[in-house]
Amino acid sequence: MTTETLIRPERSPREAEFGDLYAQVQQFYSHQMQLFDAHDADRWAATFTEDSVFDVPTLDTPVRGRAELAANVRRNQVQQERSGDRLRHWIGMLDIQPGRNDELHTRCYALVYITPRGGTSKVLRVCVMEDVLVRVRGKWRTRHRVVTRDDLD
Amino acid sequence: MTTETLIRPERSPREAEFGDLYAQVQQFYSHQMQLFDAHDADRWAATFTEDSVFDVPTLDTPVRGRAELAANVRRNQVQQERSGDRLRHWIGMLDIQPGRNDELHTRCYALVYITPRGGTSKVLRVCVMEDVLVRVRGKWRTRHRVVTRDDLD
Amino acid sequence: MTTETLIRPERSPREAEFGDLYAQVQQFYSHQMQLFDAHDADRWAATFTEDSVFDVPTLDTPVRGRAELAANVRRNQVQQERSGDRLRHWIGMLDIQPGRNDELHTRCYALVYITPRGGTSKVLRVCVMEDVLVRVRGKWRTRHRVVTRDDLD
Numbered sequence: 001m002t003t004e005t006l007i008r009p010e011r012s013p014r015e016a017e018f019g020d021l022y023a024q025v026q027q028f029y030s031h032q033m034q035l036f037d038a039h040d041a042d043r044w045a046a047t048f049t050e051d052s053v054f055d056v057p058t059l060d061t062p063v064r065g066r067a068e069l070a071a072n073v074r075r076n077q078v079q080q081e082r083s084g085d086r087l088r089h090w091i092g093m094l095d096i097q098p099g100r101n102d103e104l105h106t107r108c109y110a111l112v113y114i115t116p117r118g119g120t121s122k123v124l125r126v127c128v129m130e131d132v133l134v135r136v137r138g139k140w141r142t143r144h145r146v147v148t149r150d151d152l153d
Numbered sequence: 154m155t156t157e158t159l160i161r162p163e164r165s166p167r168e169a170e171f172g173d174l175y176a177q178v179q180q181f182y183s184h185q186m187q188l189f190d191a192h193d194a195d196r197w198a199a200t201f202t203e204d205s206v207f208d209v210p211t212l213d214t215p216v217r218g219r220a221e222l223a224a225n226v227r228r229n230q231v232q233q234e235r236s237g238d239r240l241r242h243w244i245g246m247l248d249i250q251p252g253r254n255d256e257l258h259t260r261c262y263a264l265v266y267i268t269p270r271g272g273t274s275k276v277l278r279v280c281v282m283e284d285v286l287v288r289v290r291g292k293w294r295t296r297h298r299v300v301t302r303d304d305l306d
Numbered sequence: 307m308t309t310e311t312l313i314r315p316e317r318s319p320r321e322a323e324f325g326d327l328y329a330q331v332q333q334f335y336s337h338q339m340q341l342f343d344a345h346d347a348d349r350w351a352a353t354f355t356e357d358s359v360f361d362v363p364t365l366d367t368p369v370r371g372r373a374e375l376a377a378n379v380r381r382n383q384v385q386q387e388r389s390g391d392r393l394r395h396w397i398g399m400l401d402i403q404p405g406r407n408d409e410l411h412t413r414c415y416a417l418v419y420i421t422p423r424g425g426t427s428k429v430l431r432v433c434v435m436e437d438v439l440v441r442v443r444g445k446w447r448t449r450h451r452v453v454t455r456d457d458l459d
Contacts, residue, residue, distance in 0.1 A: 019173030020325030022180060027328060030399040034413065086456045088415055088432055090398050092243050093183040107187065109241055111266070113417070113432045115456035121432040126241055126266045126274040150239045150268035172326030175333060245396050246336040260340065262394055264419070279394055279419045279427040303392045303421035 025096055025106065025133065028140040033089045039077035045070040049136060049143045056147040084117030087124070104133040104140070110147065126150040178249055178259065178286065181293040186242040192230035198223040202289060202296045209300040237270030240277070257286040257293070263300065279303040331402055331412065331439065334446040339395040345383035351376040355442060355449045362453040390423030393430070410439040410446070416453065432456040 028047070035044040045066035048054065054069060055062040063069055080087065094108040107130050114124040132144040181200070188197040198219040201207065207222060208215040216222055233240065247261040260283050267277040285297040334353070341350035351372040354360065360375060361368040369375055386393065400414040413436050420430040438450040 018180075019176040019329065022176035023172065023325040023328035027324075027401065030401040030414070033399050034401055034415075086432075086459070088399075088456065090415060090417075092245065092398065093186050093241075095180065095183040095187055108183070109187075109243060111243075113429065113456075115432050119457065121429050121457060123266065123274050123276060123429060126239075126268050150241065150266075151272060151274060153239070171333075172329040175329035176325065245398065246339050246394075248333065248336040248340055261336070262340075262396060264396075276419065276427050276429060279392075279421050303394065303419075304425060304427060306392070 021098075021104075022094075022096060024140060025104065026094065028133070029091045029094070029108075032142070033091060036073065037086075037088055039073055039080075041070040041073035041077070042066075044073055047141060048145075049134060049141045052141075052143050052145070054142075054145045056145075057149050057152050086115045086117075088113040088115075091129070099132070102135055103143075104131075106131045106133060174251075174257075175247075175249060177293060178257065179247060181286070182244045182247070182261075185295070186244060189226065190239075190241055192226055192233075194223040194226035194230070195219075197226055200294060201298075202287060202294045205294075205296050205298070207295075207298045209298070210302050210305050239268045239270075241266040241268075244282070252285070255288055256296075257284075259284045259286060327404075327410075328400075328402060330446060331410065332400065334439070335397045335400070335414075338448070339397060342379065343392075343394055345379055345386075347376040347379035347383070348372075350379055353447060354451075355440060355447045358447075358449050358451070360448075360451045362451075363455050363458050392421045392423075394419045394421075397435070405438070408441055409449075410437075412437045412439060 032044065032047045035047065048066060048069055050066060051064075052066070052069070053062050053064055059072070063072055076087075090111040090113065092109050092111070094106060097105045097107075099105050107128065110127040110129045111123060112125040112127070113121055115121040127150065128148050130146045131142050133140050134143050135141070185197065185200045188200065201219060201222055203218060205219070205222070206215050206217055212225070216225055229240075243264040243266065245262050245264070247259060250258045250260075252258050260281070263280040263282045264276060265278040265280070266274055268274040280303065281301050283299045284295050286293050287296050288294070338350065338353045341353065354372060354375055356371060358372070358375070359368050359370055365378070369378055382393075396417040396419065398415050398417070400412060403411045403413075405411050413434070416433040416435045417429060418431040418433070419427055421427040433456065434454050436452045437448050439446050440449050441447070
């Protein structure tokens with residue numbers, strides 16, 4: 001047997017890497033959104049770069065950097081503990097496009113589900129989320145995020 | 154070091170390929186559904202084969218080929234611009250089964266979310282979608298699609 | 307050309323395996339949930355280990371083993387055929403953590419959609435699902451499952 005027969009045929013390195021890349025990004029978002037919904041402010045903020053920009057329609061101005069991001073999560077927590085609402089953020093239809101310098105551009109849909117205390121769950125918002133991801137010490141981090149809401153556009 | 158130690162152990166080629174295949178199909182559907190929701194008629198139609206058949210309960214007869222598919226998207230666009238509704242199609246629970254001749258059979262759930270202009274988002278439809286995918290010049294294309302709706306079955 | 311140039315560079319075996327692993331688990335859940343919604347009692351029960359424990363808030367006590375699991379699905383079927391409701395279980399935000407001895411720990415969100423006969427689809431429940439998966443003869447199986455509901459917590 002020659003060495004070549006042991007090696008995957010018919011796929012370019014780019015194709016071969018795609019499955020791992022796509023799974024890493026899915027895992028990244030799952031982890032990031034679960035931290036957000038759990039109000040785990042500092043660990044969630046750590047999934048963004050230090051110089052990150054977070055632009056969502058529910059905030060008047062874009063949030064910049066981890067300290068502001070974490071502060072924002074803590075405000076959400078106070079508000080939700082008061083109201084009794086539980087939110088779940090859900091990512092889907094993930095389209096990833098490799099950019100320059102190991103950057104990744106992603107565009108996906110984001111749903112927010114709300115469950116009032118003891119009440120009936122429902123869809124709260126339908127959004128589109130566009131990120132620039134970069135690898136920092138081997139881990140994906142969000143450098144830039146823009147979210148738009150279908151009910152506000 | 155022998156060459157063999159550099160090569161992934163303990164997995165058959167079939168297993169090794171599965172991760173890439175599954176990610177490719179997820180990426181394919183994300184891209185296809187985003188084009189559909191953006192009313193990007195020609196690029197969406199190009200994700201189907203020339204001889205494709207598209208059988209959905211909202212249409213009286215199956216749609217055949219790219220020209221008819223694109224025309225359909227343009228009709229949706231006119232209708233939604235008039236009504237002010239924004240739709241999002243969302244695929245999940247993707248089950249893929251390799252078939253003969255590099256064909257792929259997929260079965261998944263499809264949700265449709267609707268947001269009226271300035272209004273509240275909600276689930277519009279819950280569907281099951283069954284596709285036959287083929288590779289055309291290295292890219293996945295839908296050759297055959299059947300969609301059923303939970304509210305009509 | 308040396309042999310090395312044919313082999314994927316720059317990734318550790320752990321990274322290389324992640325894409326396949328993540329896809330296998332997604333495929334596993336898609337298949338498992340589709341069997342559940344189709345009331346395919348025995349095939350669904352076979353996606354759990356013989357000694358499995360299934361702890362969900364809609365049941366008074368945890369279900370143990372395949373026979374009890376299958377019996378439960380058959381009860382659901384009778385109930386839904388009577389009521390005319392059709393349910394769809396949907397998994398997302400899948401976070402996987404390899405454990406000891408080839409065990410996998412997963413934490414994900416689970417949505418349940420309901421469509422009354424001829425009626426309007428809606429979200430029924432928002433849940434969090436935590437599994438321990440093990441490989442049995444090369445196939446993933448659920449050994450332990452705990453589900454919590456956002457409306458009951």
